[in-house]
Amino acid sequence: MVKLYGFSGSTCTRLVALICKEKNIPYELTSVNLSKGEQKAASHTAIQPFGQVPYIDDDGFILYESRAIARYLSKKYPNQGTSLIPSDPKAEALFEQAASIETFNFSVIVGPIVGEKVFKPRRGLQPDEERVSELLASLQSKMDAYEVILSKQKYLAGDSVTIADLCHLPYGTAFYGLGGSFAEVFDSRPSLSRWWKDISSRPAWLAVKDGA
Amino acid sequence: MVLKLYGFTTSICTLRVAVVLKEKNVSFEFIPVDILKSAHKAPEFTAYQPFGQVPYIDDDGLILYESRAICRYIAAKYASQGTPLLPSDPTAIALFEQAASIEASNYDPFVSGLAWELKFTKLFGGKTDEARVKSLQGQLSAKLDAYDVILGKQKYLAGNDITLADLFHLPYGAVILDIGLDKFSSRPNVARWWKDISSRASWKTVKGGIHQGNAIHYRVLQSAL
Numbered sequence: 001m002v003k004l005y006g007f008s009g010s011t012c013t014r015l016v017a018l019i020c021k022e023k024n025i026p027y028e029l030t031s032v033n034l035s036k037g038e039q040k041a042a043s044h045t046a047i048q049p050f051g052q053v054p055y056i057d058d059d060g061f062i063l064y065e066s067r068a069i070a071r072y073l074s075k076k077y078p079n080q081g082t083s084l085i086p087s088d089p090k091a092e093a094l095f096e097q098a099a100s101i102e103t104f105n106f107s108v109i110v111g112p113i114v115g116e117k118v119f120k121p122r123r124g125l126q127p128d129e130e131r132v133s134e135l136l137a138s139l140q141s142k143m144d145a146y147e148v149i150l151s152k153q154k155y156l157a158g159d160s161v162t163i164a165d166l167c168h169l170p171y172g173t174a175f176y177g178l179g180g181s182f183a184e185v186f187d188s189r190p191s192l193s194r195w196w197k198d199i200s201s202r203p204a205w206l207a208v209k210d211g212a
Numbered sequence: 213m214v215l216k217l218y219g220f221t222t223s224i225c226t227l228r229v230a231v232v233l234k235e236k237n238v239s240f241e242f243i244p245v246d247i248l249k250s251a252h253k254a255p256e257f258t259a260y261q262p263f264g265q266v267p268y269i270d271d272d273g274l275i276l277y278e279s280r281a282i283c284r285y286i287a288a289k290y291a292s293q294g295t296p297l298l299p300s301d302p303t304a305i306a307l308f309e310q311a312a313s314i315e316a317s318n319y320d321p322f323v324s325g326l327a328w329e330l331k332f333t334k335l336f337g338g339k340t341d342e343a344r345v346k347s348l349q350g351q352l353s354a355k356l357d358a359y360d361v362i363l364g365k366q367k368y369l370a371g372n373d374i375t376l377a378d379l380f381h382l383p384y385g386a387v388i389l390d391i392g393l394d395k396f397s398s399r400p401n402v403a404r405w406w407k408d409i410s411s412r413a414s415w416k417t418v419k420g421g422i423h424q425g426n427a428i429h430y431r432v433l434q435s436a437l
Contacts, residue, residue, distance in 0.1 A: 049358040065313035072306040093285040100278035145262035
């Protein structure tokens with residue numbers, strides 16, 4: 001049983017839970033309460049030096065960084081559940097391209113928007129609306145590029161779903177849930193919208209989206 | 213056919229690919245794209261790279277963009293030549309992925325933000341946001357404290373062997389030092405690691421920019437690009 005140390009509502013913890021669901025990997029969540037700052041406790045930072053969640057303990061093997069955990073679990077169980085990383089060299093290269101697109105052309109913008117509009121209010125802070133506007137504006141051209149890519153193929157790396165698509169779900173769902181001009185970013189682009197509906201309605205995501 | 217690298221001579225991401233090509237002894241042809249004249253936003257370019265960013269490669273017809281994806285592709289394709297940069301056993305691979313993710317999430321956002329505010333924004337007519345600089349500096353310091361803990365236990369970010377994850381840090385690390393923000397020297401393990409990776413011959417060869425002397429063939433593209 002994979003031991004998952006994280007916070008039920010955390011984006012990165014839910015990503016790992018999602019991969020476990022896709023791959024039919026049983027896991028046990030041990031709560032690290034972010035609202036109490038437990039991720040900064042010495043007992044936690046001894047294992048995760050950046051004071052972040054999640055990390056896993058897989059039969060004594062400790063790993064952190066949710067995308068690394070996703071890759072590790074997907075490779076450990078290649079023939080179980082959904083196949084999430086290709087092994088053919090060319091397909092793998094296109095997967096790496098898609099994974100990098102997610103990190104540097106999506107999450108780097110959507111993450112801070114969600115930080116301002118969702119996480120700050122939870123801590124009683126005011127969003128920096130000017131920053132949100134700037135970020136949203138910069139997201140538009142990125143999503144135009146996504147539209148081009150997704151009009152030619154079903155998923156970001158090709159015609160099969162991969163981890164690269166699934167990594168969009170935790171922050172993307174929080175972003176889309178803001179409605180209005182935020183949801184419009186996806187809804188106004190037909191191929192992007194088609195892709196978003198596809199990945200966000202996967203049973204594995206529905207099983208964990210409200211808590212790992 | 214020799215691999216073609218489309219990029220800008222001193223671009224961070226172009227240099228990231230170049231250092232790996234050198235480390236793996238892979239010959240390449242460099243085709244310069246003048247980003248200061250927005251050549252990367254022209255339709256002839258975005259047909260290949262829809263985000264309008266440099267670099268991309270054409271490896272015998274395979275088009276690939278995103279510098280870290282290109283680096284991984286080269287390191288895997290040429291696994292048996294030059295320096296090994298990707299491990300092969302599952303545990304080491306997982307720890308490499310952890311290190312690669314650390315670079316992407318706990319280093320790049322802060323160094324790229326500082327590089328933008330203190331150097332690059334001016335090239336494109338913008339001005340420095342001092343509040344943002346202060347915030348990014350604070351965050352980067354905290355991250356590098358964690359790096360110092362990790363590098364106090366092992367030689368490189370993924371373990372005791374160098375991997376792509378270490379090399380990925382080079383281009384922005386050099387820019388940060390160049391603009392006078394030395395976050396490395398005060399942290400002994402980080403300093404040791406930085407000195408190690410930044411004195412590699414592959415980095416020294418390309419860090420000043422890609423030009424005729426360090427690509428196999430420097431070809432100025434005499435077209436609309």
